[in-house]
Structures are given as C-alpha cells and as structure tokens.
Amino acid sequence: MPGNFACAAAPQIQRISLGSERRPLLVIDGLSAEPESLVEFAASAPPFRARGGDYYPGVRKPLPQAYAENLCETLDRVLREVFELPPGARAQPLLCALSIATTPPQQLRPIQRLPHFDTSDPNQLAVVHYLCPPQLGGTAFYRHRASGFEFIDSERLHGYAAQLKHQVMASPPAPGYLDGDSALFEQIACIEARFNRALIYRGNQLHSGNIDPHCGLSAAPRTGRLTATSFIRYSVPGTP
Template sequence: MKRPEIVARRIGREQQPIAIIDDFAPDPDALRAFAIGAEFGPGREHYPGIRATLPDRYLAEQQALIATVLREIFGHATSAKMLDASFSIVTRAPEELSLEQRLPHVDAVEAGRIAMVHYLSPDSADGTAFFRHRATGFETIDAARAGIYYPHLDAELRNGAMPAGYIADDTSLFERIHHVDARYNRAVLYRSAALHSGAIREPAALSADPAVGRLTVTAFLAAT
C-alpha cells in the first residue's frame, strides 16, 4: 500500500490554497467494488447526476489524513465536521443542463467550509477547474461578496447566455485560473467559496454505471 502524497498549491490572484492528495484511500479498488453494488439516486441541489451512500469505514479511514491537510494547508487547527459525503456520478447530457449547471459555482459562502472531490475512475480524462469572474475579479464568493457578485452575474446573463454544455475552459464571463487533473485515487480539497466546476471534456462518455462512469466521492466539511 502506497503512502498518500500531499501537494499544496496556491492558485489565482487571491492565492487560495488547494491540496492535492495522491493515493488518498488505502484500497480504492474496494471502494469501486462497493459503489458498483450500491443503489444510486438523483443528486440533490444542482448536481448533474446521481449519488449513493458511502461505506461506513470510508470516513473513519480518511479522518486523520483530512485533519492533517486542514491543519497544515488550510490553517484549521481545532475541529472539522463532515456535513455530507457520498459517491457521485455525473450523468446529465450537456444539452440537458440548467443554466446553473453551466456556470462555475461555489458550494458555500460561510467561513471554514471545505469541499473535497476524490476521483475513482481509472480512465477519467477530466478533473476540476477553478475560475475568476472577469467583471468583478472575484475567485471566491464569501458572504460579503455575494451581494455584489450575484446581481452582477444576473445582469450579465440577461444580456447573453452561457455556452451550452459543461464549462471547462475560458468563456466571455469567466477565466479559468487553474485545473486539477483527475487521477485514480487522487483527492483535491479546496475552500467551498472558490468558483469551480467539474471539467467534463468527454460528455459522450458519461454513464450512470459506476464501473465505467465518472465515479467520485464528493464531501463537504465545516472546519474551525
């Protein structure tokens, strides 16, 4: 079993921290086997796909490693609460996406929120992309910025639609500032306030079958 390898980066003009962890789970093949036998259902909120429950041992096995990353890279030295975690598979065809699903998004604006994506597809060629809103220059949206960003974005969208499909590169409204490549058993952690999107480059290959689809674990934490 390989030891996890942690790489810290600071991205964009705001120099927000992200953590990339290779060989994240001790037995990713067992996780995939569990997912293949799991019952998936519709994703909540604006997630363009399906989700399923994780094995109980997943969070216990990753707790110490996640705590180290939160402390050493994100500066959260006391505690972290897991708000939500599940297997996730992107399945929605590009032409079926809502406007919200075609935009970079943030998962939360509250301080201390951290998001994680754990890639579990051996053949995935995409990853996670991070963006800057061109008009405001914002790369993160906190509670103070939300009142500026969302009205500004709404006005822009009234004057012109976002391109159809998943966002993976620059558009007229957003500039891509960083991209993390998907790699089997790699995890990326970032502040939930960062503008980001799954970089889906091969939508024709999307499948609801966890054996061949874009299988990930997505998790959201509240850290102090």
C-alpha cells in the same frame, strides 16, 4: 457489504496556490488504502439516484460516514495548517457520497453551465476523490472577469450574486459543460483526474467539473466518471 474506507498511511500531498488570490489547493495522490474496494462498493446495491434540489449534474449514492471520518483523521494536521482552521475546531461532514456525472449537455440547467461555489464559509472544505481514469475529466478553477473574484465569502456574496444574475439574464450561457475560458469567467487552473487522486479546497472557491461528454456519461460505476465527494465543515463547539 464491500468497501474499505481507510485512507493510505502516507499519501503523496502537494500544495498549490490558485490564481492571483493565492488560495490553497491540496492535490493528494494515493489517498485510499484500497480504492478498488470503493469502486466495488459503488457497484453494489443500493443503486445511485438523482437527488432533488442537488445541482450536481448526475446521480449520487451515500457513503458511510467512516469514509469522511478516516479522511479527517489521516489529514488532520495538514488540513488545519494549510487552510488555517480555527483553533479547537472540530470536523463535521455535511455530505459524504459517491457521484457519477450523467446529465447530457443539452439538459444542463443554466446554473450548471457556470463555475459555482459550495458555500461562503471559509472553514468548509470540499473533497473530490477521483475513482475514474483521467479522460473522464478533473476539476477546473475560475476567476469571475468582471469582479476579479476567485472565491466568494460573505462580504462578496451579495454584490457577486447580483452582478452574475444580471450578466446571465443579459447573455445566458450556451448549453453544454464549461470547457476553459468563457465570456464571464477565466480558468485559472485545471487539475486532471487520476485514479485514487483527491483534491481538497475551500468550498467558497469558484470551480467546475471539467467534464468531457465526448468521453462518455455512463451511469455505471466501473465506466463512468465516479468520484467520492465530501463537504466537511470545521467549527468551534458553541459557535454558530
């Protein structure tokens, strides 16, 4: 089976502070030791498929757990330092998959037209590893105008969810992928895609794929917006 899931020994790492709440974002260039091998794995059998209950606007294919394990091992020190992870916490990959954006703009569900967060848990990290060229779109981060929130934790969750539901019911978002500022959200950062670049951020950060449908929504791994996506939760053994 094709695929080398090792990380480069010394990728280039840049730390950015997002928005007014100054939450950390890591931009890592040259993450994979052999990124072309990941593309070959993506193009091999089995095929990509849509996943029921998944809000991702496209199709996915599982990656071996070794991909996320290698990532955590290579970046362990910097992840613990930058994201202030609990002492003794261990990494648990919750998702490790290749993803390709394929959904036409007019078929997006309302929730897919808005910035989202993956979890309210501050110790769960999201990794987006681009295996595509810049024109297919990077990732943008947002502030909710009414609340000023740029991330959603357990204390903010209930009030934010109720407020956003009321806003969306009163004025549903127009069909299409989010592109910059909107009536409800202000874009605070936009990081472009670059082949073999990865972004790592807390999963409770408000974000959205910066997808340009005019550049194509091909389902072919070698021409589509191919990314490797991981959700990694850090928890201390014996705690919920």
